[in-house]
Amino acid sequence: MDSYDVMPGHLVRRLQQAAVAIFQVEVARAGYDMTPVQYAALTAVRVNPGIDQATLAGLIAYDRTTITGVVDRLTQKGFLTRKPSETDRRARILQVTENGDKALREIQPAVEQAQHIMLRGLDDAESQEFMRLLAKTVNAVNELSRAPLKAIR
Amino acid sequence: MDSYDVMPGHLVRRLQQAAVAIFQVEVARAGYDMTPVQYAALTAVRVNPGIDQATLAGLIAYDRTTITGVVDRLTQKGFLTRKPSETDRRARILQVTENGDKALREIQPAVEQAQHIMLRGLDDAESQEFMRLLAKTVNAVNELSRAPLKAIR
DNA sequence: TTCTATTGATCAGTATACTGATTATCAGTA
DNA sequence: TACTGATAATCAGTATACTGATCAATAGAA
Numbered sequence: 001m002d003s004y005d006v007m008p009g010h011l012v013r014r015l016q017q018a019a020v021a022i023f024q025v026e027v028a029r030a031g032y033d034m035t036p037v038q039y040a041a042l043t044a045v046r047v048n049p050g051i052d053q054a055t056l057a058g059l060i061a062y063d064r065t066t067i068t069g070v071v072d073r074l075t076q077k078g079f080l081t082r083k084p085s086e087t088d089r090r091a092r093i094l095q096v097t098e099n100g101d102k103a104l105r106e107i108q109p110a111v112e113q114a115q116h117i118m119l120r121g122l123d124d125a126e127s128q129e130f131m132r133l134l135a136k137t138v139n140a141v142n143e144l145s146r147a148p149l150k151a152i153r
Numbered sequence: 154m155d156s157y158d159v160m161p162g163h164l165v166r167r168l169q170q171a172a173v174a175i176f177q178v179e180v181a182r183a184g185y186d187m188t189p190v191q192y193a194a195l196t197a198v199r200v201n202p203g204i205d206q207a208t209l210a211g212l213i214a215y216d217r218t219t220i221t222g223v224v225d226r227l228t229q230k231g232f233l234t235r236k237p238s239e240t241d242r243r244a245r246i247l248q249v250t251e252n253g254d255k256a257l258r259e260i261q262p263a264v265e266q267a268q269h270i271m272l273r274g275l276d277d278a279e280s281q282e283f284m285r286l287l288a289k290t291v292n293a294v295n296e297l298s299r300a301p302l303k304a305i306r
Numbered sequence: 307t308t309c310t311a312t313t314g315a316t317c318a319g320t321a322t323a324c325t326g327a328t329t330a331t332c333a334g335t336a
Numbered sequence: 337t338a339c340t341g342a343t344a345a346t347c348a349g350t351a352t353a354c355t356g357a358t359c360a361a362t363a364g365a366a
Contacts, residue, residue, distance in 0.1 A: 008271055008272060008287065009268060014214050014298070016165045016166055017214070017353075019162040021298050021354090024354095025297075036163070036166070037166075037322065037323095040163060052345095053344070053345070061170075062322090063322090064346095066324080068345065068346060068347090070321085073320095085344095088332070089330080090332070111160075115161055117294070121290045121292060121294065126289070129282065130161075133283040134164045134165070134168065134283070137168060138167050138168045140275075141172075145174050170323075188351070190352065191351095207315080216352090218354070220315090221315065222351075222352075241313095241314080243313070299353085
């Protein structure tokens with residue numbers, strides 16, 4: 001653990017940066033300009049229509065202050081609508097628009113391709129094991145993040 | 154690959170965020186305010202005294218525009234000096250100050266502890282395998298990043 | 307040697323992330 | 337019901353990352 005290039009934190013940072021770059025390239029190939037973060041948020045809203053921003057943040061493990069800007073940009077692109085909840089006037093209710101749904105459908109293959117490219121250094125067995133260990137690792141440190149994942153109860 | 158919480162990109166992002174949080178907490182415990190990025194840069198300069206910013210960026214896989222700000226802040230904290238090279242008037246030569254060296258020594262245990270906490274979900278064998286697969290994965294996508302790692306030749 | 311392409315550093319602008327604060331609202335309790 | 341504490345969203349400020357541009361300086365080719 002004496003050199004930074006064998007430190008997990010450093011390697012994870014590098015992988016994250018490559019992953020973002022790969023994602024953007026593949027999605028751009030499909031004709032869209034969307035970040036991984038925006039994609040995750042949009043997908044989560046599609047699966048959970050009418051969700052509020054705080055619950056969305058917990059669902060994809062984003063900081064609550066980050067989600068505001070992400071939703072801003074998705075709304076500006078016409079992929080999301082945001083309106084006040086009728087039962088809780090503090091909350092904003094999110095819905096995917098038709099354009100947003102269309103975008104998600106059209107970039108789907110690019111997203112899968114991006115995940116594939118990201119793991120191109122591993123064979124099938126290694127990929128499976130890597131994913132298992134990655135999920136286990138993330139799960140064990142979930143609560144140490146400012147933005148832990150919170151499942152909908 | 155239909156749900157974002159089994160997607161490698163999403164998991165890596167979450168792990169990266171947890172890793173940064175863990176790092177900062179442990180380092181703060183040692184009495185310092187330093188980010189993982191600043192730590193990596195400072196360490197790299199210590200190992201390669203007199204390095205210029207562009208080479209440093211390649212060595213730790215940072216974007217060249219990012220390194221300017223990182224070096225700015227490390228210089229402001231008194232951990233680094235930056236002066237024009239005498240052989241190449243475009244380049245800025247970096248050196249770790251005594252304070253910077255002292256800081257590195259004093260946060261060393263915290264940094265190791267942070268890496269340990271980050272992998273607390275895995276046993277020893279799993280950690281080893283995870284690190285092997287992580288390194289292999291990162292290596293295979295190195296060139297797809299805007300900021301690939303470039304060893305000093 | 308002169309021209310061209312490249313390189314080192316920086317800048318403006320945008321998008322995550324986070325810290326810590328504020329405002330409005332809600333929920334539970336005395 | 338009035339009060340207290342919690343919650344939803346947002347804001348200001350800071351730190352990575354990146355795109356694309358600029359400027360000065362260097363290196364390599366003709």
